[in-house]
Amino acid sequence: MADMTDKAGVLERWISQARKGYFEMLLLARLQAGRAYGYQIVASLKQVPGFENLAEGTVYPVLTRMRNDGLVTAEWVAEDSGAPRKYYTTTQFGAEVLAEMKAIWAAMSAALDAQEVTS
Template sequence: MLDEQKLGVLRKGFLEFLVLRIISGASVYAADILKTLAMTEFATQEGTLYPLLSRLRREGLLDYEWQESASGPPRKYYRLTAAGAARLAEFSAYWARINQTIQSLGG
């Protein structure tokens, strides 16, 4: 049986990549990110996502904009900055390489 803890560490490393990927499509609201992730094995909670978003924003990879919402107070919509898009491209290239390595080494 797979060790859940080890897999957790793996997933955690990927989370940043996935969040950047989700945001790269269109500007999204934090709850949308959670909803998208919830359907995958990367299901994440607010307690993890919000600090992550705040750190990515601080690193200049993403930015947000307030938009009025029909229900409740205005919401933050996130989108990638140029630096964020560059980081995502790097990540994607790296992932492709890793994937290839795994495939080529497999028995």
């Protein structure tokens, strides 16, 4: 049985698992708002509760996987400063997947609210 005083530990473990679950959805949502490069995406994610201490490098393998899955496209763009940056954009497929993810998220939230009402 979990120690009642270990609420922080239980929550930390749960948040860690939940974060992995909705990481791709957050990335897709960020990119649907407009194309962005890695550092911008990381800066946006760090504003999201639970992602404040995000290890920035973890974003790139996920973006690579999403690109391989056809959810996003990536393009190196030469900036005015001369330093190229890799910009990510959501594909049509990515937008459709995001819409499905949001619907599942809403259904989950509704189910959770319903549990609270009935209990």
